[in-house]
Each structure stands twice: as structure tokens, then as C-alpha cells.
Amino acid sequence: MYTLTNPATGELIEEITNATDDEVRAAIERVHRGYSSWRRRPVSQRAKIVSRAAELFAERADELAAIMTLEMGKRINEGRGEIGIVVDIFNYYADNGPALLADEPLSIKGGEAVITKGPIGALLGVMPWNFPVYQVARFVAPNLVLGNTILLKHASICPRSALAIEQILRDAGVPEDAYANIFASSRQVPWMLADERIRGVSLTGSEQAGISVAAEAGRNLKKAVLELGGSDPLIVLDSDDMDETVRLTATSRMRNCGQSCNAPKRMIVLADIYDDFVDGLAKRVADYYLPGDPADPATKLGPLASASAADEVAGQVETAIQQGATLRAGGRRIEGPGAYLEATVLTDVTPDMAAYAEEIFGPVFLVFRAEDEDDAIRIANDSPFGLGASVWGTDRERARRVAEQIEAGMVYLNSAGGSQADLPFGGIKRSGMGRELGPAGIEEFMNKKSIRL
Ligand code: NAP
Secondary structure, three states: OEEEEOOOOOOEEEEEOOOOHHHHHHHHHHHHHHHHHHOOOOHHHHHHHHHHHHHHHHHOHHHHHHHHHHHHOOOHHHHHHHHHHHHHHHHHHHHHHHHHOOOEEEEEOOEEEEEEEEOOOEEEEEOOOOOOOHHHHHHHHHHHHHOOEEEEEOOOOOHHHHHHHHHHHHHHOOOOOOEEEOOOOHHHHHHHHHOOOEEEEEEEOOHHHHHHHHHHHHHOOOEEEEEOOOOEEEEEOOOOOHHHHHHHHHHHHHHHHHOOOOOEEEEEEEHHHHHHHHHHHHHHHHHHOOEOOOOOOOOOEOOOOOHHHHHHHHHHHHHHHHOOOEEEEOOOEOOOOOOOEOOEEEEOOOOOOHHHHOOOOOOEEEEEEEOOHHHHHHHHHOOOEEOEEEEEOOOHHHHHHHHHOOOOOEEEEOOOOOOOOOOOEOOEEOOEEOOEOOHHHHOOOOEEEEEEO
16 A cells, blocks of 8 residues: 555545556556667757756645655655755756766777767666655656666655656656656565566665665666665764854754754764763754644654654664663654654763664764764764765864765765765665766666777
């Protein structure tokens, strides 16, 4: 079932039966057949359609934001912000795609060659609920410009986002055999990957889903891009305005109610400013992040995406406290039908506790004290994940030096949890493999063909 439940109220709004195996097979056949004509269109024509899609996303921003608020509790203004970057992504690949796909001449020993940049076929996308439109955009915009076709399985709590995206692409001129939404279940994904007509898969989601999809892709010799979880470190070296540092770091962690893969989840603060930081953060969290209706633009703390998500995060907090962590703010699952959890600050988390190494996908801050710069780098790298990281301080060269020693796919200085269309995004270690966005994002499912002239 694809089930739409409003996480702010617990109200069940809509249920959609999963596609049957025959329907899934028919959808695979559709995008497989569509590939032969879509790839033959001139890249300028595909780019024009993708550019039109950007316009339609912008026009329908309010509608899409309202859907996300209803489906997964995103605060309405954050939903509008999400569509802003979606528009940027479609525009980026529409504008830059043709140049990124230009032939690359190569002088080689004894002659000349050219590298052509073409598509590989029909792809499967498996997408999460946390950024229902943005995650799809990162995969779909470059691949449509490149000439691949797409079958998209969205998260089972986001059926309306899935349909709204499909409608926009259709209205922009993407043929129905070049992009198709399918209400498949995750149990159907393995045999979809075994189907010869699917040439690659992109999954954004949890580590567990990544393990399963990577195994199946490997078994079937398919290319896989995996954008998985993270527990990003945020290192504070020093500050000339602690209130502002606290405000900005809290804002980055609390974006999307803490449910961002690249949110800073572990705050690592040098010993001489640690107490000021923790006191300021605990106060900020308790005073500012008060629960409310996510449809109200004034609300600061919306619900998590589902009651089960809120229960899971509350359970992680409870376990951390039982194992010896100190609760400095919040910590309570807010009673009522909605999926609300207080914004929470925990300190004194040690390596023997579950919270030290796992991803906490909700409004929870873990704050660590580091003795010095080297200790901060050690703690930052002592994680199974390697998605993003950030380094904060007044000395840019020092911050950059620290950034270079962090094991992560992306490091930001004096900001955290961001993403932009022209900057590659992705992780190392258990955060996945491959890159989306920027020039790298169009290369993952590309056939870089060498032609020796
Ligand atoms: P999820 O439970 O793994 O679901 C993601 C997608 O995978 C959904 O469409 C889901 O389908 C499907 N799925 C689940 N298990 C599967 C399996 N065994 N085989 C095939 N497909 C499967 O993840 P989520 O809870 O929606 O998203 C949160 C996670 O995504 C977090 O860990 C977050 O850090 C990560 N994330 C990473 C990035 C990044 O760029 N690195 C970005 C955003 C989110 P159903 O909905 O039908 O179960």
C-alpha cells in the first residue's frame, strides 16, 4: 500500500494499492521502449523540455509544498524552499547539459580519439520521503538531459508528490515512455533490478535499503548510485559571536525537523568554548523550537514524517540516556495523535553507546567536547558514515586545513547541511557511492565511449 497519513494529526487520508507484478513489468517495457526514441532526440530538445519542467515546478511551488506538508509534515516554508532548489537543478542541467555532453577530443599515442558521452538505457530510481521533490530532481534532471529513461519508485508515504512530479514532467513534454512513476513495493525492487531492460539504479535512502539494492545490483552487474545516511560532524573551532554560532548550527540541524541526510548530527566543540556552546544550544532549543502546525508559516517545530519515525527517534534518545548520556534539553515524545518529538540536546555520548555510531534522523543534537583541533578531527572521523561535514571558526585557513582532514564527501566552512545545483553531492564509507548534482551528477549513468579515429 502507498499510504498517505497526515503526520501532524495522525489522520489517514488515502491508500493506494501497490502495482501488480504485471503492471511493473509493463512499466519496465514502456521505459525500455521509450529509450530508443528519447535518446535519439537532439540534446537541445531534451534540454528545452527540462527547462520547461523548471518553469512548471516554479509555477506549482505552493501546490507541491502543500502536498509535502500533508504527506510528511514538512513546514510549509521549507517546502517552498525545497522547490526553489528543484527549479535550480532543472535549470542547471537544461543550461549546462549540452556543454557537459559535448564530445571530448583526445590526443593519443599514434593518433587521435574522441570520447562521446551518451546514455545507457532505462534506469530505476528508488526515492525517500524526506525531500520528496528535491531527491527526485537530483536523479531525474541530469538523466533526462543525458537521454536515459526513468522508472521511478517513490517512498510509500509520498504518493501525491510522486504523481505531481510525473504530471509536471508530462506537461513539460517528457513522453510517458521516457518517465514513468510506478507504485511498486520495495519487495518488487530486487526482481526489477534483475530485469535485463533496467540498466542501472539510483537509490536514496537508508543504509539497509542501500545494502539490499547494492547486493541485487551487484548480482545483476548493474551500475548503482547510493545516496545513504550520514551522521555529519560539525566542528566548532572558535567563535567571535557564540549566540550567532549557536543560532546557525541549530538552524542547520533543525532543518526538515532533523530529517536531512547531511544535517550536522554530531556537534564537536573545542574545550574552551564547549560550556558556552552547550548552554546556549540547550536554551535555544527549549525556547525557540515549539511544536505547531506545519501548514502555519510561523511554526518552528513540525512533526516528524510518521508516528513510527517519531517513536524510533524517541527510542534512540531513551536508549542513549539509559546508557549514560546526559539530557540537556527536550527528550520527550509529545503526546497526542501527531508525530511530534521535542528538540533534544544530549551530551556525554561515549563510543560504547549506540548513539555514538548510529544516524539519528530527527531533531536531536549530540554535543561532544574535543580537547583540541586534532581531537576534534579524530572524533569527526570516528564514524561509519562519511557524507558531509562542516568546520566553523574565524580563521578561514585553519578551518580549511581541518576540512582537508575530514573523511567525508563534502565539507562546508561556516555553514552546514546545504546543497546547491552546481556543487557535487554524495558520500563515502557507509554513506554510499557516486555523486549527484554539478557536472559529476550527469556522469554516473553515462557511456563515455572511446572512439579511436
Ligand atoms: P528508506 O526506508 O531506505 O526508503 C527509501 C526508499 O527505499 C523508499 O522508496 C523505500 O520504499 C525503499 N526501500 C526501503 N527498503 C528497501 C529495500 N530493502 N529494497 C529496495 N527498496 C527499499 O529510507 P527513508 O527512511 O525513506 O529515508 C531516510 C534515509 O535516507 C536516511 O538514512 C537518510 O539519511 C537517507 N538519505 C540520504 C540522502 C543522501 O543524499 N545521501 C538524502 C536523503 C535521505 P518504501 O517507502 O516502500 O519502504
